[in-house]
Amino acid sequence: MANLEIDFCGIKSPNPFWLASAPPANSAYQVQKAFEQGWGGAVWKTIGAPVLNVCNRYGTIDYKGQKVIGLNNVELISDRPIELNLREIAETKKNFPNHAVIVSVMVESKKEAWQEIVKRVEETGADGFELNFGCPHGMSERGMGSAMGQVPEYTCMVTEWVMEVATKPVIVKLTPNITDIVVPARAAVKGGASALSLINTINSIMGVDLDSFEIKPNVGGKGGHGGYAGHAVKPIALHLLSAVASDSEVQRARLPISGIGGVETWRDAVEFMLLGSTSVQVCTAVMKWGFRIVEDMIDGMSNWMDDKGFKTCDEFIGKSLPRISSFGDFDLGFQTVARINPDKCIHCNLCYIACNDAAHQCIDMKTMRVNGDMAATLQPVVREEDCVGCDLCSKVCPVDDCITMVPIDTGRPHITWNELTKKRPEVLEWDKMEEYRKEANIHIH
Amino acid sequence: MAEHYKPVKYKAWEMTLEERFQEYHPPLSEREAVLEANRCLYCHDAPCMVACPTHIDIPTFIRKIATENPKGSARTILEANLLGATCSRVCPVEELCEGACVMKHDHKPIMIGRLQRYAMDYAQDKNIKFFHQGKPNGYKVAVIGSGPAGLSCAGELAKLGFDVTCFEKNKMAGGLDTYGIVVFREPVEVSLREVKMVEELGVKMKTGVTVGKDITFKEIVDKYDAVFVSVGLGSVPPMNIPGENFEGVVDGLEFIAATKTEKLDTIKFGKRIAVIGAGNTGIDCATIARRLGSERVTIVYRRSEAEMPAYHFEYLFALGEGVSFMFLTQPVEVVGSNGKVEGLKCMRMDLGEPDQSGRRVAVPNPGSEFVIPCDMVITAIGQKKQSEVMNALGELGVKATHNGYISVDPETCRSDNPKIFAGGDCIRSKGEASTVAAVQDGKIAAAAIHMQLVGVPSPNKKHIEPVLSPVV
Numbered sequence: 001m002a003n004l005e006i007d008f009c010g011i012k013s014p015n016p017f018w019l020a021s022a023p024p025a026n027s028a029y030q031v032q033k034a035f036e037q038g039w040g041g042a043v044w045k046t047i048g049a050p051v052l053n054v055c056n057r058y059g060t061i062d063y064k065g066q067k068v069i070g071l072n073n074v075e076l077i078s079d080r081p082i083e084l085n086l087r088e089i090a091e092t093k094k095n096f097p098n099h100a101v102i103v104s105v106m107v108e109s110k111k112e113a114w115q116e117i118v119k120r121v122e123e124t125g126a127d128g129f130e131l132n133f134g135c136p137h138g139m140s141e142r143g144m145g146s147a148m149g150q151v152p153e154y155t156c157m158v159t160e161w162v163m164e165v166a167t168k169p170v171i172v173k174l175t176p177n178i179t180d181i182v183v184p185a186r187a188a189v190k191g192g193a194s195a196l197s198l199i200n201t202i203n204s205i206m207g208v209d210l211d212s213f214e215i216k217p218n219v220g221g222k223g224g225h226g227g228y229a230g231h232a233v234k235p236i237a238l239h240l241l242s243a244v245a246s247d248s249e250v251q252r253a254r255l256p257i258s259g260i261g262g263v264e265t266w267r268d269a270v271e272f273m274l275l276g277s278t279s280v281q282v283c284t285a286v287m288k289w290g291f292r293i294v295e296d297m298i299d300g301m302s303n304w305m306d307d308k309g310f311k312t313c314d315e316f317i318g319k320s321l322p323r324i325s326s327f328g329d330f331d332l333g334f335q336t337v338a339r340i341n342p343d344k345c346i347h348c349n350l351c352y353i354a355c356n357d358a359a360h361q362c363i364d365m366k367t368m369r370v371n372g373d374m375a376a377t378l379q380p381v382v383r384e385e386d387c388v389g390c391d392l393c394s395k396v397c398p399v400d401d402c403i404t405m406v407p408i409d410t411g412r413p414h415i416t417w418n419e420l421t422k423k424r425p426e427v428l429e430w431d432k433m434e435e436y437r438k439e440a441n442i443h444i445h
Numbered sequence: 446m447a448e449h450y451k452p453v454k455y456k457a458w459e460m461t462l463e464e465r466f467q468e469y470h471p472p473l474s475e476r477e478a479v480l481e482a483n484r485c486l487y488c489h490d491a492p493c494m495v496a497c498p499t500h501i502d503i504p505t506f507i508r509k510i511a512t513e514n515p516k517g518s519a520r521t522i523l524e525a526n527l528l529g530a531t532c533s534r535v536c537p538v539e540e541l542c543e544g545a546c547v548m549k550h551d552h553k554p555i556m557i558g559r560l561q562r563y564a565m566d567y568a569q570d571k572n573i574k575f576f577h578q579g580k581p582n583g584y585k586v587a588v589i590g591s592g593p594a595g596l597s598c599a600g601e602l603a604k605l606g607f608d609v610t611c612f613e614k615n616k617m618a619g620g621l622d623t624y625g626i627v628v629f630r631e632p633v634e635v636s637l638r639e640v641k642m643v644e645e646l647g648v649k650m651k652t653g654v655t656v657g658k659d660i661t662f663k664e665i666v667d668k669y670d671a672v673f674v675s676v677g678l679g680s681v682p683p684m685n686i687p688g689e690n691f692e693g694v695v696d697g698l699e700f701i702a703a704t705k706t707e708k709l710d711t712i713k714f715g716k717r718i719a720v721i722g723a724g725n726t727g728i729d730c731a732t733i734a735r736r737l738g739s740e741r742v743t744i745v746y747r748r749s750e751a752e753m754p755a756y757h758f759e760y761l762f763a764l765g766e767g768v769s770f771m772f773l774t775q776p777v778e779v780v781g782s783n784g785k786v787e788g789l790k791c792m793r794m795d796l797g798e799p800d801q802s803g804r805r806v807a808v809p810n811p812g813s814e815f816v817i818p819c820d821m822v823i824t825a826i827g828q829k830k831q832s833e834v835m836n837a838l839g840e841l842g843v844k845a846t847h848n849g850y851i852s853v854d855p856e857t858c859r860s861d862n863p864k865i866f867a868g869g870d871c872i873r874s875k876g877e878a879s880t881v882a883a884v885q886d887g888k889i890a891a892a893a894i895h896m897q898l899v900g901v902p903s904p905n906k907k908h909i910e911p912v913l914s915p916v917v
Contacts (some may be wrong), residue, residue: 042832066483248763265511265512266512266514267512267513289487289489290489292489292505293508295505296505296509296512296514297507299509299514299517299520300509300512300514300517303514303517363834400475400476412698
């Protein structure tokens with residue numbers, strides 16, 4: 001079995017799976033139960049300013065029979081007395097000295113308040129802090145949470161206040177509710193943060209009830225934006241993670257990142273880690289199934305590492321990051337065409353209609369005999385010379401490996417947009433572009 | 446991978462003989478398995494897990510298929526049940542896990558058996574070894590009989606470090622899994638691979654050795670620190686009716702064994718067959734006969750549909766295979782000439798009052814005799830107790846139940862001789878005899894032997910009972 005231990009800026013954890021700062025990490029009972037079942041660490045549900053919660057707190061996206069594809073909440077930070085939280089944090093760390101116990105904190109924007117809470121948390125023996133600059137509801141209206149994370153100067157300032165007194169590592173948790181997440185990430189670096197975590201939840205309204213006209217979630221007839229999480233947000237989280245992880249300033253500061261956002265299985269966790277996460281944090285999947293999911297996360301990741309020959313997590317963390325690029329640097333000469341395997345085709349013709357109505361009209365329905373059948377059937381066939389290689393047909397095909405995208409060489413020059421526009425800036429005019437296309441053997445009908 | 450793209454032949458009469466004896470259910474493709482696994486709710490303290498006699502953590506193994514961790518899935522199954530591959534094929538899942546599935550209320554239950562087979566096939570195709578022989582602890586255990594109870598006990602003990610020798614009277618190990626399950630339910634290779642897995646754990650398999658003849662029970666008990674008896678039951682008992690020695694009267698178990706060990710085109714079968722007994726063995730014999738090519742197969746049973754011991758899904762399967770049933774029909778004589786079967790004389794019965802087992806008694810209707818013309822009679826009216834075994838064990842202090850089975854403590858499978866444990870069909874004095882129950886007996890006995898000899902609870906103990914949350 002592979003070694004799953006990680007070192008997250010000095011915080012040791014038996015595996016990269018942490019509970020995110022959220023309802024599952026609300027109490028000693030929960031966190032200790034989670035550790036017993038295999039979780040490597042937990043970020044305690046945010047403690048700090050006094051709050052009052054509402055009902056109902058959750059809304060979900062259910063998709064075609066699957067429940068909780070996405071989860072939205074308007075729950076606030078911990079509503080338990082701060083003394084009780086601190087006592088339970090200390091007890092938990094004492095009982096589980098080898099697990100990562102990190103405490104999420106959020107107080108009003110006053111230096112004394114931040115420094116006081118940091119000192120009090122340090123007395124518990126916890127391994128580190130996470131600064132909650134991301135909560136998008138309730139706290140943000142009071143000038144906390146994402147209200148801080150959305151103003152890079154505040155992010156930097158509060159991080160500095162905390163770093164003045166903290167002796168343990170400090171993770172800054174970033175909000176996705178911002179145009180460019182790299183800006184607050186750099187602010188956290190500037191403020192001296194030890195690590196970053198992302199993403200917090202995304203502003204959302206889950207829906208409207210067609211009978212009662214109420215907003216989901218419904219709080220006594222009213223509703224408002226809440227934080228969206230769960231598997232549905234994973235692609236957004238992966239993008240923001242890769243943007244931060246590949247940023248030069250973040251890389252120069254060598255800050256580890258804890259990835260959050262839709263991690264449900266070991267496969268999701270591996271993807272986050274390939275894009276630069278050292279640990280991953282999980283909430284929604286635990287809210288749906290309980291702590292027990294971690295057994296498969298450990299088992300699955302370990303089996304995958306054994307298959308791939310990785311002995312430790314360090315060997316694959318960030319491995320796919322160098323592949324993160326941008327449109328201007330993609331190879332314009334890389335060409336593929338779709339090929340449909342008639343032996344596997346079940347004749348649903350979804351590829352045909354997708355191509356015909358929504359893409360480039362390069363699949364024809366041809367009468368032919370397949371599979372040695374005597375009866376002729378209508379078979380979708382790609383007109384390769386017109387196929388632009390968009391990949392839509394294979395994406396809608398319900399059969400595994402029936403439509404494959406095959407790389408072909410059409411003689412197009414292997415050049416990127418950035419290189420082309422530097423070398424021949426005139427292609428930014430349509431007539432010159434047409435000339436270039438003719439030259440490069442690019443035909444678009 | 447792409448099995449379901451191939452044209453499927455649904456009708457037995459359109460298939461070749463070999464095709465008719467392929468596994469009845471094709472394997473699930475990866476897509477089918479993952480889609481089905483994702484339908485599972487992943488219940489907590491799941492009813493399916495409680496319903497499984499070996500308490501496999503079913504929600505976890507299914508989740509692992511859903512997360513594309515089939516290797517981990519196979520481990521989860523095998524940790525609770527070393528014979529997971531056989532059980533996935535032969536378990537009466539409708540009566541056990543799938544019957545308990547919460548999805549059955551407003552949907553179809555999850556195909557737990559076929560998902561289990563998917564994970565087991567994956568592990569076997571990749572030849573993954575999950576367990577190793579434990580560090581030798583110096584104790585020697587003999588296992589008598591290598592059916593599912595024996596294999597399970599031997600394997601679990603070997604994992605714990607015991608030196609295990611398994612005695613098997615047949616040429617091949619595996620007991621009824623090898624010889625007694627119809628081949629279109631379980632190919633013989635599946636059982637033999639499980640035997641091999643147990644052997645690879647260090648168990649010494651001595652086949653062709655009949656305990657009680659080639660070596661005495663006493664010798665074994667003297668030589669080993671503990672003995673696990675899993676000898677099963679004997680052949681089909683005589684019906685005690687005239688004519689049952691005619692040529693063409695066949696023991697149902699032998700008929701099934703032939704399809705497991707002989708070339709299909711060499712097996713003798715009648716054109717018109719009467720099968721006596723409507724238990725699962727009777728159904729197996731009848732459906733095999735149909736698939737071999739018998740034109741008319743009739744199951745004769747003295748009580749009615751409601752009392753028949755066969756599982757309901759087996760009954761439906763037989764009907765679909767073209768087997769006909771004559772209920773409330775009691776065979777009274779095998780008729781024939783020149784020593785050969787020509788018919789089965791039966792008497793009509795009526796249903797009377799319920800007996801001790803709660804089933805209504807069949808009462809003869811005098812004067813209603815008639816003859817079913819047939820050229821073969823297959824008897825499937827249960828199995829004999831092995832009286833020689835019981836006598837030999839009796840001399841060693843092992844007691845029998847009132848109905849002739851080995852009496853054991855259900856918590857430990859220990860007999861009245863503290864060195865002798867027993868499990869499988871030879872202790873199943875009440876309730877349904879099944880592979881999965883036998884596997885659990887083996888596990889229980891292995892844990893008890895460990896406790897008795899080593900003095901500490903077996904680390905595998907947690908798989909003896911379902912791990913449920915405490916009731917708060």
